[in-house]
Amino acid sequence: MSYAHRALEQGFSLTKRGIYYKDVALFKSQKIVDRFIDDLAATLQWDRADLNIRATSKGLICGSCLVIRLIGGASLRLNDHQGTLIPAGEDIGQFEFESRVAWVLIVEKEAIFQTLCQLNFSKYPGLPGPGLIVTGKGYPDVATRHLVKMLSDNLPQCIPIVALVDADPYGLDILSVYKYGSHGLRHENESLAACRVEWLGIKISELPEFRTDLNTLIPLTTHDERKARKMLCRPPENMPAEWRNALTRVLKMRRKAEIEIFSSVRTIGPENEHRHPPPLVHYLCKKISCSISRES
Numbered sequence: 075m076s077y078a079h080r081a082l083e084q085g086f087s088l089t090k091r092g093i094y095y096k097d098v099a100l101f102k103s104q105k106i107v108d109r110f111i112d113d114l115a116a117t118l119q120w121d122r123a124d125l126n127i128r129a130t131s132k133g134l135i136c137g138s139c140l141v142i143r144l145i146g147g148a149s150l151r152l153n154d155h156q157g158t159l160i161p162a163g164e165d166i167g168q169f170e171f172e173s174r175v176a177w178v179l180i181v182e183k184e185a186i187f188q189t190l191c192q193l194n195f196s197k198y199p200g201l202p203g204p205g206l207i208v209t210g211k212g213y214p215d216v217a218t219r220h221l222v223k224m225l226s227d228n229l230p231q232c233i234p235i236v237a238l239v240d241a242d243p244y245g246l247d248i249l250s251v252y253k254y255g256s257h258g259l260r261h262e263n264e265s266l267a268a269c270r271v272e273w274l275g276i277k278i279s280e281l282p283e284f285r286t287d288l289n290t291l292i293p294l295t296t297h298d299e300r301k302a303r304k305m306l307c308r309p310p311e312n313m314p315a316e317w318r319n320a321l322t323r324v325l326k327m328r329r330k331a332e333i334e335i336f337s338s339v340r341t342i343g344p345e346n347e348h349r350h351p352p353p354l355v356h357y358l359c360k361k362i363s364c365s366i367s368r369e370s
Contacts, residue, residue, distance in 0.1 A: 075114060077093055077096070077127075078111075078114065078125040078126065078127055081125070081126035081127065082125065082126050085126075086126065087126050087127070087128055088126060088127050088128070089127070089128055090104070090107055090108055090111055090127060090128070091104065093107050093111070093127070094107045111125070111127055121265065122216065123162070123163070123164045128162050128164070128216075131159050131160055131161060131162060131215065131217045131218075132159075132210070132211050132215050132217075132218070133159070133160040133208065133209060133210045133211065133214060133215055133217055133218030133221070134157030134158065134159060134160065134184070134187060134208070134209050134211070135152060135157065135158055135160050135206060135207070135208050135221065136152060136153070136154065136155075136156065136157050136158065136187070136190070136191045136196055136206070136207045136208075137152050137154060137175075137196040137204065137205060137206035137207060138151075138152055138153050138154045138172070138173075138196070138197070138204075139152075139171055139172055139173040139174070139175050139196075139204045139205075139206065140152050140169060140170075140171060140172070140175070140206055141169070141170040141171075141172060142161065142166055142169060143166070143167045143168045143169070143170060144161060144165050144166060144167055145164075145165055145166070145167045146165070152206075154191075154194045154196045154197050155191055155192065155194055156191055157187060157188070157191055157209070160208075160217045160218050160221050161217065162216075162217045162220075163216070163217060163220030163221065163224070166220075166221070166224065169224065169225075169228060173204060174203060174204070175203075175204065175205060175206060175229060175233060176201065176202055176203025176204060176205050176233065176366060177201070177203070177205035177206075177233060177234050177235075177236070177362050177365065177366060178205060178206045178207075178208065178222075178225055178229070178233065178234070178235040178236070179205060179206070179207050179208070179236055179237075179238060179274070179358070179362065180208045180209070180210075180222065180235070180236070180237040180238070180252060180271065181207060181208070181209045181237075181238050182209070182210075182212065182237070182238065182239040182240060182245055182248055182333065183209065183211070183212070183240075183333060184209050184211045186209075186238070186333050186334075186354070187207060187209035189354070190207055190354075190355075190358075191207070193352075193355060195207065195355065195358070198351075198355065198359065200351060200355070200359040201359055201362060201363065202362075202363055202366055203366075205362070206225070208221065208222060210248075210252075212248065213247075213248055213251060214248070214251060214252060216266065219251070219252065219266045219267075219268075220265070220266060222235070222252055222268045222271065223265065223266055223267065223268045225268075226268035226269075226270050226271065227268075231270070231369065232369045233366075233369065234272065234362070234365035234366055234368075234369050235268065235270055235271050235272065236271070236272050236273070236274035236361070236362065236365050237249050237252060237253075237271055237272070237273060237274055238274050238275055238276070238333060238358070239273070239275075239276075239333070240276070240330065240331065240332045240333055241275075241276045241277055241278045241281075241320070241324070241330055241331040241332070242294075242298055242324065242330035242331070242332070243298050243299075243301035243302040243305055243321060243324065243330075244298070244301060246273075246305065246317055246320065246321065247301065247305060249271070249273055249317075250305075250312065250317075252267075252268055252271045253267065253268060253269055253271045254267050254269070254312045255267035272365065273316070273317070274358075274361050274362070274365065275357070275361055276331060276333055276335070276336075276357075277320060278320060278323055278324060278327070278329075278330075278331060279320070279323070281331060281335075284335075284353070286331075286335065288327065288329060289329075291327075291329035291330060291331050291335075292329065292330050292331070292332065293328060293329060293330075294324065294325070294327075294328045294329060294330055298324075298330060299325065299328075302321045302324060302325050303325070305317075305321060306318060306321055306322070333354070336352070336353040336354035336357060337353075337354075
């Protein structure tokens with residue numbers, strides 16, 4: 075509280091990481107600092123930014139159709155082959171779109187995000203228009219969630235905002251954080267939850283079409299099972315029927331699938347394979363095009 079008071083009084087900002095390093099012996103772990111800051115903001119019924127405390131940004135965004143204008147006057151011009159660090163929400167002044175945005179794809183994992191950037195997927199010719207790719211590198215930080223929320227609020231409803239996550243309880247929980255918000259920041263969920271985010275994949279129910287042997291999938295761990303059962307206890311307004319059915323199926327099969335399964339999947343025959351896109355790209359083009367058709 076004294077750190078926050080001093081920051082407010084003197085008009086400077088702190089990071090949660092910086093507070094932790096002010097007294098490592100006292101705090102013992104970054105998670106303790108994060109929890110105290112969130113509890114303090116919730117008790118005061120303020121956003122964390124109102125305490126002049128911000129999280130260190132970790133999320134990335136890719137796609138040259140977007141320019142982010144910052145409060146201080148600077149601009150972030152994105153590109154199609156490399157991720158740009160997402161700025162804190164309180165630093166963003168406005169968005170400018172240099173060309174039409176046809177879709178927004180949220181990717182759970184940074185490694186998959188980087189692969190898509192290397193392929194210039196945001197302007198891939200097999201898609202019905204350019205798009206934006208976002209990753210929170212697992213569970214998203216506040217800056218990433220705030221950016222997705224701002225895109226959700228400012229883009230026309232006909233533009234799909236979809237998420238690619240692992241077909242396991244933690245993948246669906248990450249999707250839930252984007253769509254419904256988190257328990258730890260429930261006092262900020264109204265300004266952070268983007269309820270129009272939809273689940274693109276991957277889905278256990280889709281795997282037979284890739285001729286995947288379900289017995290080769292990764293076994294469910296005890297943590298996975300515990301997470302799934304806890305999620306199934308959520309109210310229907312935070313647990314769509316499709317998610318509930320998917321979690322039930324995962325528990326019944328005791329198997330899960332990660333996005334990396336596409337690296338061992340063939341969606342086409344071996345002949346002339348070099349002319350076809352990689353399986354992940356083929357899958358995303360098909361699913362994003364279907365999402366655009368539905369929204370239209």
